[in-house]
Amino acid sequence: xxxxxxxxxxxxxxxxxxxxxxxxxxxxxxxxxxxxxxxxxxxxxxxxxxxxxxxxxxxxxxxxxxxxxxxxxxxxxxxxxxxxxxxxxxxxxxxxxxxxxxxxxxxxxxxxxxxxxxxxxxxxxxxxxxxxxxxxxxxxxxxxxxxxxxxxxxxxxxxxxxxxxxxxxxxxxxxxxxxxxxxxxxxxxxxxxxxxxxxxxxxxxxxxxxx
Amino acid sequence: xxxxxxxxxxxxxxxxxxxxxxxxxxxxxxxxxxxxxxxxxxxxxxxxxxxxxxxxxxxx
Numbered sequence: 001x002x003x004x005x006x007x008x009x010x011x012x013x014x015x016x017x018x019x020x021x022x023x024x025x026x027x028x029x030x031x032x033x034x035x036x037x038x039x040x041x042x043x044x045x046x047x048x049x050x051x052x053x054x055x056x057x058x059x060x061x062x063x064x065x066x067x068x069x070x071x072x073x074x075x076x077x078x079x080x081x082x083x084x085x086x087x088x089x090x091x092x093x094x095x096x097x098x099x100x101x102x103x104x105x106x107x108x109x110x111x112x113x114x115x116x117x118x119x120x121x122x123x124x125x126x127x128x129x130x131x132x133x134x135x136x137x138x139x140x141x142x143x144x145x146x147x148x149x150x151x152x153x154x155x156x157x158x159x160x161x162x163x164x165x166x167x168x169x170x171x172x173x174x175x176x177x178x179x180x181x182x183x184x185x186x187x188x189x190x191x192x193x194x195x196x197x198x199x200x201x202x203x204x205x206x207x208x209x210x211x
Numbered sequence: 212x213x214x215x216x217x218x219x220x221x222x223x224x225x226x227x228x229x230x231x232x233x234x235x236x237x238x239x240x241x242x243x244x245x246x247x248x249x250x251x252x253x254x255x256x257x258x259x260x261x262x263x264x265x266x267x268x269x270x271x
Contacts, residue, residue: 013219021232051219052229068234075233114237153242160235 003040019048024078024121032204042087054096061101071118073099078122102130106141113145117160123167135164143176155191159198166205
């Protein structure tokens, strides 16, 4: 699937960049549906890292350093970790190192929930780490953030936060709101292919779509 | 793969654009509906001056 995407693209560089942007979510069909992972798909992801190399060293977590490179580093780690898992090369070193730190202070839940939305590609069942622990520790802050984003009509951000709520729901964490009608509401609103992908992943996590 | 046989030149601008696309910040402006008490009068006026519901013609 991924290899075919690069193969058929008029602009291979843009196709490889798209794989880097979609990141770990590119593996969702293999994790949540029954798509078959082909070695060529692994090669496409590896090539996207070769053409657009991640940072050599892991950036300092905020507030010591800027948030943006740290978020990118986490997303790169998620992609690299899933690639290693699917190719059976775990332990051989991944294409991107795991960053330090996690967004644990959710006192400022508005800003915190947006930060979690930016880390939403990590909200996949095959991944675990300090970011996931931070999400498990603050379902109320996630619910507040999702509600706030819906009220702001920022549906892409709302859908990204709902990804975390859906993952927690799949893990059996008790939530302060029902994520099912929220996902359906956001899906019906639409908002582009990225929102559609986030909504589809959330629906899979909630068991609304069979594999 | 096609990309493996094609020279791909990545400029610093490409790398910056990629990093920006990966961060996905929230919308800068909120589009939330705002409370507008002055709209109540306009709504009531609209209800009062709106024509009545047409009735079924008789004798047909």
